[in-house]
């Protein structure tokens with residue numbers, strides 16, 4: 001088990017573990033694996049011919065949804081209650097089992113759907129900057145509104161059939177809950193411990209160090225559950241940055257790039273009265289593509305049972321994206 | 333946010349949180365969601381016409397693999413080194429960065445592939461009991477051999493194209509590492525804390541309580557990352573139990589059921605000298621199918637960013653499996 005003593009370490013050539021301070025866990029990076037041949041499942045590239053308006057799409061303006069309710073003729077963003085919510089505001093309490101192995105708790109909340117745009121044939125990188133600003137403003141409004149009551153408001157977008165989203169209309173989901181879910185609870189603990197020890201928010205120090213080290217122009221961290229190491233966005237000028245990042249994703253394989261993304265802000269509701277200096281608002285992007293538009297990296301087996309494992313370093317991913325054109329392939 | 337006071341709680345009707353004591357985390361169970369319509373991605377059912385021997389399959393007896401090495405004419409199990417391993421025994425040490433945000437560590441190990449049977453057209457539930465015993469014996473042998481040096485030996489099987497495994501030949505992987513990965517490290521902490529408090533291994537108490545409560549004949553726990561709550565197997569008579577469980581999976585939608593599975597035993601290597609009374613050997617099965625042979629439950633969005641969420645209670649899953657025939661649909 002001892003290493004090659006006479007070979008100097010190269011992260012692109014030699015497997016190693018990297019610490020993820022936001023989750024207090026480790027990621028196995030085996031970048032040398034990108035050299036192997038691959039016979040994985042080939043998935044159909046995302047549909048390219050999407051009509052601007054589809055009379056059968058329940059997300060389009062003026063259309064009826066499954067529960068019979070109609071959408072207005074909206075011309076910007078549009079928010080409605082999810083017709084089949086995972087969280088409802090009035091579920092009864094399961095009561096407490098005294099056995100430590102069979103604990104349960106009440107789960108209450110609301111699930112909303114938010115359309116980004118009246119047209120089905122646009123995505124965030126293809127929308128005008130002012131239109132993306134409208135989306136961000138509506139996100140902020142929803143967090144403020146739902147956050148008066150609920151401790152956690154999770155905004156997330158699943159994009160593309162590869163990420164389980166079969167509806168091409170640009171939209172996201174907003175789930176507010178009466179509990180702090182596992183991931184933000186873990187992230188809260190990690191950020192709090194760092195702040196107590198170092199006196200500054202972890203993510204701001206991370207961004208500073210990245211800039212100092214010139215490791216990347218943006219801040220890339222090898223966080224959980226993404227094939228490309230996930231990108232965490234922390235910043236002002238957000239609409240422009242989102243458009244730029246998502247344009248680069250689309251340009252990578254010249255397809256409308258699938259991903260799951262979501263926002264992590266400080267907890268709300270009862271936590272609004274507490275000191276949240278340790279929290280820095282950030283987003284996670286989890287893209288499933290690594291080698292081509294059709295070959296998906298599956299998060300199974302070793303990832304589920306042991307540890308996250310990546311075939312690419314965050315620096316390699318950052319460099320790939322940096323070297324891509326700034327202009328979207330569809331508008332070039 | 334207060335619950336319906338006059339409605340009594342029904343886990344099949346009302347969302348709630350359940351504690352997973354093996355991971356010290358919570359799962360959102362929204363069983364009422366199974367009633368909603370679904371327009372998810374349709375995946376092709378697994379290939380049904382698999383030749384017993386395929387001259388181009390690198391896992392078949394007598395064939396050449398990508399690196400030019402040849403397989404022997406094996407007639408039982410067959411183990412070889414993975415030709416493109418994520419872990420190699422001699423990677424150099426990355427050295428330590430003093431910055432707490434940029435920690436890295438050496439990762440060393442070996443990755444092996446193990447064929448279960450010389451034929452490509454069988455799976456564990458269709459193999460003879462003695463053949464499954466051979467597989468289990470070989471697993472034990474590999475853990476003992478690799479565990480003399482390595483602290484963790486992860487045996488795992490990805491089955492089916494839906495789980496990223498395009499080769500139908502029955503096989504699993506064995507990755508041994510010089511580090512204890514995140515998941516077993518977490519599980520070790522949880523089992524140790526429980527043992528210290530209650531004086532008996534958590535999983536044995538869990539199995540006893542399940543039997544007392546007659547919640548299920550087998551032990552079903554709503555663990556991470558499965559659509560059906562994952563099944564954890566703890567027991568003697570293992571070959572028969574594995575055959576029975578996997579037959580039920582196959583019978584559920586009358587397809588060769590996809591899954592990821594793996595074993596969690598007490599840590600090995602340097603840990604062999606320590607007291608591991610708190611550990612109970614167990615397996616996890618993570619099946620991705622919920623509604624039909626072709627509709628996959630995607631673990632994205634809310635699951636990645638916030639918390640595991642299930643559309644089925646463990647009791648419902650256990651009941652579905654219990655009510656299925658004991659005989660495999662292909663041999664009926």
Ligand SMILES: [Zn+2]
Nearest residue numbers: 187264282284
């Ligand atoms: Zn986060």
Ligand SMILES: [Zn+2]
Nearest residue numbers: 519596614616
């Ligand atoms: Zn386990």
